[in-house]
Amino acid sequence: MDCHKIIKDTYVQILDIENKGAIATYIPELGKVDPAHFGVCLTTNDGTQYTAGDAHISFSIQSIAKVLSLSFALSLGHTSIWQRLDVEPSGSAFNSLVQLETENGIPRNPLINAGAIVVCDILCSHLKDPKNELIEYIRDVANDPTINFSDKIAQSEKSNGYRNVALVNFMKSFGNIKNDVNQVIDLYFYLSSIEMTCCQLSKTFGYLANGGKQLITNKEILTRSQSKRVNAIMQTCGFYDAAGVFAYHVGLPGKSGVGGGIVAVLPNAYTISVWSPKLNERGNSYRGMKFLELFTDTTHETIF
Ligand code: GLU
Numbered sequence: 363m364d365c366h367k368i369i370k371d372t373y374v375q376i377l378d379i380e381n382k383g384a385i386a387t388y389i390p391e392l393g394k395v396d397p398a399h400f401g402v403c404l405t406t407n408d409g410t411q412y413t414a415g416d417a418h419i420s421f422s423i424q425s426i427a428k429v430l431s432l433s434f435a436l437s438l439g440h441t442s443i444w445q446r447l448d449v450e451p452s453g454s455a456f457n458s459l460v461q462l463e464t465e466n467g468i469p470r471n472p473l474i475n476a477g478a479i480v481v482c483d484i485l486c487s488h489l490k491d492p493k494n495e496l497i498e499y500i501r502d503v504a505n506d507p508t509i510n511f512s513d514k515i516a517q518s519e520k521s522n523g524y525r526n527v528a529l530v531n532f533m534k535s536f537g538n539i540k541n542d543v544n545q546v547i548d549l550y551f552y553l554s555s556i557e558m559t560c561c562q563l564s565k566t567f568g569y570l571a572n573g574g575k576q577l578i579t580n581k582e583i584l585t586r587s588q589s590k591r592v593n594a595i596m597q598t599c600g601f602y603d604a605a606g607v608f609a610y611h612v613g614l615p616g617k618s619g620v621g622g623g624i625v626a627v628l629p630n631a632y633t634i635s636v637w638s639p640k641l642n643e644r645g646n647s648y649r650g651m652k653f654l655e656l657f658t659d660t661t662h663e664t665i666f
Pocket of ligand 1: 423424425426456457475519526554618619620621645
């Protein structure tokens, strides 16, 4: 596959279509991002990177980070995680409360907000300094000490985070949050605030294309079995109520974020990340989805 040519040609074709959607303004800091940004980076399992556009500009990865906090909890050996959340697609919006009431405060999966908040609670229960240990874990997975939270974005989300505060309190009322709700939701807001470039993001997620092992170093981040399970959860739950649409059009396990990022994985081959801030009606990057659809239609390389 001529990655360089396919990436460049696909990028130009997507640039030519109307950039529909809207940027996420419910987090005020995200509302300040230039909606015209558009970057792509593909990292093959040998570490080679192919880029287009704004691949070296940092952005808030938001919910994409939920895959990393989940990997952290799994790597700590807490299988009890699956007594506190499920592995089923929600079919509802990322921040929905609806199913929690009828399902006893147990989130459908770890990639919706409720599930990621429970994972943050588990980290709070098992770590002495959760926030610092989380960012150190992510820097270790990324093999990049420059990865960081964005205080500005975390505080901006916190200033308007009523829905997530409701989620953490609602689950606390069911006994599915064990720690102080303020500590748990603060960890969640900082997790969401992590910033990366497309190049950093696709390299960081390389372990999920490489049987759980970090690219180049082959350091074990997850077991092969855990890596399989995380990819499966991304495939079925990574795009919330558009998980089916992403599987149908793109055919790769992936995860989106309201900062306009998407990362997708072709196991044993590559990891690709796309960033375009304008979101479709289901909170996923409009151009990101279009790029990945055309990309896999061109390469014919999917898990299907
Ligand atoms: N921090 C965002 C929220 O909780 C993440 C949503 C997303 O990226 O899908 O609303």
